Amino acid sequence: MTETGKKVALITGITGQSGSYLAELLLSKGYQVNGIIRRSSSFNTARIEHIYQDPHEKDYRFRLWYGDLSDSGVLLKLLSQIQPDEVYNLGAQSHVKVSFEIPEYTADIDAIGTLRLLEAIRYLKSSCKFYQASSSEMFGSSPPPQNEKTQFAPRSPYAASKVFAHHTTVNYREAYGIFACSGILMNHESPRRGETFVTRKITHAIAKILNKKQEKIYLGNLDAKRDWGYAPDFVEGMWMMLQQPQADDYILATGEMHSVREFLEEAFKLVDLDWKNYVETDPRYFRPTDVDELRGDSSKAKAKFGWQPKVKFKDLVRLMVIEDLKLAGLDPSKYGLEARHPLTATFLKDLP
Numbered sequence: 239m240t241e242t243g244k245k246v247a248l249i250t251g252i253t254g255q256s257g258s259y260l261a262e263l264l265l266s267k268g269y270q271v272n273g274i275i276r277r278s279s280s281f282n283t284a285r286i287e288h289i290y291q292d293p294h295e296k297d298y299r300f301r302l303w304y305g306d307l308s309d310s311g312v313l314l315k316l317l318s319q320i321q322p323d324e325v326y327n328l329g330a331q332s333h334v335k336v337s338f339e340i341p342e343y344t345a346d347i348d349a350i351g352t353l354r355l356l357e358a359i360r361y362l363k364s365s366c367k368f369y370q371a372s373s374s375e376m377f378g379s380s381p382p383p384q385n386e387k388t389q390f391a392p393r394s395p396y397a398a399s400k401v402f403a404h405h406t407t408v409n410y411r412e413a414y415g416i417f418a419c420s421g422i423l424m425n426h427e428s429p430r431r432g433e434t435f436v437t438r439k440i441t442h443a444i445a446k447i448l449n450k451k452q453e454k455i456y457l458g459n460l461d462a463k464r465d466w467g468y469a470p471d472f473v474e475g476m477w478m479m480l481q482q483p484q485a486d487d488y489i490l491a492t493g494e495m496h497s498v499r500e501f502l503e504e505a506f507k508l509v510d511l512d513w514k515n516y517v518e519t520d521p522r523y524f525r526p527t528d529v530d531e532l533r534g535d536s537s538k539a540k541a542k543f544g545w546q547p548k549v550k551f552k553d554l555v556r557l558m559v560i561e562d563l564k565l566a567g568l569d570p571s572k573y574g575l576e577a578r579h580p581l582t583a584t585f586l587k588d589l590p
């Protein structure tokens with residue numbers, strides 16, 4: 239808590255899709271938000287530039303600190319300096335296909351990075367609450383619907399690393415009484431999704447195709463089925479988990495499942511194009527072992543704290559297409575899409 243009574247949050251992965259929405263949500267709730275960013279030779283803060291604040295201001299509400307999940311010393315230093323009430327561990331090498339190419343790095347950041355953070359919390363005897371960004375990829379080949387009791391059967395270095403981080407979170411809760419929650423989240427997307435993830439790759443390509451800057455889009459497995467939700471809905475669920483009287487693990491999901499092919503159909507239809515004329519499969523994008531079907535059952539989160547997703551598949555596709563058209567300088571109303579989709583409004587409207 240700050241001297242002026244603000245709750246203090248620390249977010250790893252604040253420059254990412256979910257980290258940026260979570261920062262907005264917490265600011266709208268009056269938190270002081272601290273984020274760990276990696277040193278990079280070019281700026282990687284595009285998603286949070288609109289909430290940046292001059293670090294010289296007293297009683298600041300938003301500050302960025304250099305750090306890395308590979309560096310125990312800096313995690314220890316930042317935790318003891320910032321004294322957070324809540325820590326959200328969203329930092330990760332989060333790309334499943336890339337995890338096959340850099341497995342050791344993925345495990346170092348996603349698995350051991352989580353251990354480093356929890357160990358620093360334990361060592362400092364911090365009373366902060368801890369959120370771990372676990373993933374539905376951990377279920378791997380376990381058939382849907384997946385809930386908190388479903389067996390993990392990871393099919394990638396990313397998923398195996400997240401399983402380690404999940405069990406470590408549960409163990410630190412049981413062994414040391416740390417208020418540590420693992421949120422097992424099905425895929426969540428948004429206009430801020432990285433451009434190499436399949437949903438955004440598609441909506442980004444549509445805008446380029448319309449602008450005649452791209453002719454084809456190359457994808458991997460079109461039959462993979464996922465439970466796609468909207469990232470702002472999901473970050474609200476992360477925060478809700480930490481407000482409960484007891485730490486626990488929860489699935490967040492829409493409960494709907496759609497294939498990549500269906501995403502293509504829905505997205506291209508919105509701009510009156512037939513996806514089959516533009517899409518080619520490229521074996522390079524197939525994973526050595528893939529996950530066929532993910533569909534989550536989030537009834538525990540609904541029963542315990544009333545969490546429910548507001549945005550489902552069709553609205554999600556639509557808002558992502560609209561935002562990519564606008565980014566490319568195209569007018570969505572030309573395609574009968576509203577120029578400003580109400581669902582794209584973020585927590586910004588509530589910011590102090």
Ligand SMILES: NC(=O)c1ccc[n+]([C@@H]2O[C@H](COP(=O)([O-])OP(=O)(O)OC[C@H]3O[C@@H](n4cnc5c(N)ncnc54)[C@H](OP(=O)(O)O)[C@@H]3O)[C@@H](O)[C@H]2O)c1
Binds near residue numbers: 251253425
């Ligand atoms: N989105 C989903 O569908 C989904 C589903 C389940 C779980 N998750 C998990 O939820 C978290 C957030 O997902 P997201 O979609 O927001 O991912 P994202 O957009 O890829 O963001 C990942 C974040 O982690 C940071 N990061 C990467 N390596 C790091 C390191 N060595 N040290 C510190 N930070 C590092 C990145 O920083 P840079 O900007 O510097 O790269 C970025 O801020 C991730 O842990 C992801 O695995 C995501």
